[in-house]
Amino acid sequence: MDDLEEIRKLKARYFRGLDSKDWALYEDVFTEDVVVDLRVAGGELYRGRDQFMAYARGLKLVQSVHQGHMPEIELISATEATGVWSFEDYNLWEDGSQNHGYGHYLETYAKAGGRWRIQTMKLSYLRIDRGEWAAPTFVAGVQKLGHLHGANPARP
């Protein structure tokens, strides 16, 4: 059960790092040789953390919202696990366009040095709504989210 909880928190840091643009936190959820497959979602295949992080850091996002739901995590061995998550993402891009999507992650995890990390990550969408809808009334902006950064921003 501790491994399951560690993997759920790993994925929580993945989402929190991405939406608060805490790249140090985000980068650390992946193994060095992670493979990220965005091809079914209309994107590319990334080999290795450096290649994927160059892509992630280059995204022209004003603000992103990512939610994970309904994890199905299975331990395959003491150091290997799989995970299925449903997710929702809602992104505001620098050019004013927005997309609101719904889909699934299929993932594997590896444990090394006592830490679980994402080893492979594959994404697909059930549906995407895309548009130039009215701008949101409020956007925190990624530069104002330092209070969400770090290992545990709730710690007093």
Add this chain to the structure above:
Amino acid sequence: MDDLEEIRKLKARYFRGLDSKDWALYEDVFTEDVVVDLRVAGGELYRGRDQFMAYARGLKLVQSVHQGHMPEIELISATEATGVWSFEDYNLWEDGSQNHGYGHYLETYAKAGGRWRIQTMKLSYLRIDRGEWAAPTFVAGVQKLGHLHGANPARP
């Protein structure tokens, strides 16, 4: 704790089976004599898995998105449990209409042969937005979701 995790994963298969139209996976989350009460949600009462599955398979959905949130699961005995979930659903129908809803599931679970299944399921909505909004930019279509099917689609 293992029972709680099994019930959470049971409900995850419920959602994944429904949205990927993996009817074999979906059907197997219910007991044979399941009672599904959709009356508060404006629907019918279904007695037995066969009756409910005939209804579910007949839904004229192009694509559905269902998310579960915030489970409150309690073990009543070694073979009985209850669950409260909040949920969100977002459905695209064959006639072009769409509904986006928010509500709760009230459920009971039964364990037999080492497996938990849904024994009763009751649904209610806090709110439903319904419309003929702009069609989504991308819809996977239920025929293209085979990669989400089966007991563990994340397994390499």
Add this chain to the structure above:
Amino acid sequence: MDDLEEIRKLKARYFRGLDSKDWALYEDVFTEDVVVDLRVAGGELYRGRDQFMAYARGLKLVQSVHQGHMPEIELISATEATGVWSFEDYNLWEDGSQNHGYGHYLETYAKAGGRWRIQTMKLSYLRIDRGEWAAPTFVAGVQKLGHLHGANPARP
């Protein structure tokens, strides 16, 4: 693990109590001297359960939807814990305006008399969409949600 599960269910009652307007359930998730900080979200700082509950009960909501996602809960001692949650809220106000928001809770919890409660709660938004959108097709209305009230509304 039992403590983590108790804290997750505590937060589930927080959301369920708020959306079904079960104020007895809602009030009981807070310590008497809870501090609720809504300043980053454009609101006020509330000291003590009575002060915060006066604010909460006075909200002019026709209906609210609150979802919690991706908990990161850490036990600091046998009676202290921290939690990070992402959330989504969708509110319909008596004047017809609506807001749909996405953000995070940063919280601490205290255990006393065998029960965990929220000790501090801080809220921030990534994004808020606000408008006078078309009224929803269906709104349960807070007076029709008695079936969601109480410690365990799923109990037969």
